[in-house]
Amino acid sequence: MGRPRLVFLDEPTTGLDVDARRSLWDGIRAFHETGGTVLLTSRYLEEVEALATRVVVVGRGRIIADGGVDEIRGVVGLRRVSLTTPVLPDLPGVRSVEREGDRVHLLTVDADQLVRDLVRSDTPFTQLEVRPTSLEDAFLTLTTGDHAKGQRPDELAQPTPA
Incomplete structure (x- = not known):
């Protein structure tokens, strides 16, 4: 496949056992460390937490949060x-x-x-x-709570002041 700069992975670990999943995660990290970009879609938020440098949360067909894992967690405070x-x-x-x-x-x-x-x-x-809060807790709060109703995505993507 050569040396692509971008790889799209849709639910890449569905159906894998623990060892295979960790091996794939190691491969994804290695690809990223060599300068590659991975666009990953996953329902396994533990996987997103382990691999992502940027997370986009989509709910009801809209982007409702966009940032690093810690930023997404911080959005819900x-x-x-x-x-x-x-x-x-x-x-x-x-x-x-x-x-x-x-x-x-x-x-x-x-x-x-x-x-x-x-x-x-x-x-x-x-x-x-x-x-x-975990990324899963933040996701559920963003997609089912008050955050999902009426606020603009740019308002949600701002980190909570410390």
Whole structure:
């Protein structure tokens, strides 16, 4: 195939096992390191996070965000708070709740305040983790939340001030 400067890959790892997927990722990275450009479409946002230097989020036929992975995460301005608890009180500032048995994942703008509120509620919990939102969380927020309704793409692509 020679030495193309641009390669289009549409869902390149669909159906691959873990070893084959990682080998392909290594090949994509090597191609990029030699100056090649890869246009990748994928529903596997872990893959996008691992490979992309620029991400374009499309929703309802429009570009709703465009930037680096960290910029896309920053657009939604959320943090992910995860903990293990048998019960979860109603906490202010929680944008979404996802449960996996006793493990709870919360998205919030102010993780510090959420943790303070959790401690004040006397709710028993263990294994507290606070992380930036994942690309998947950002994608879901952008394509299903208020961001997807009516704001211009250039407004969304601006990084959130620190």
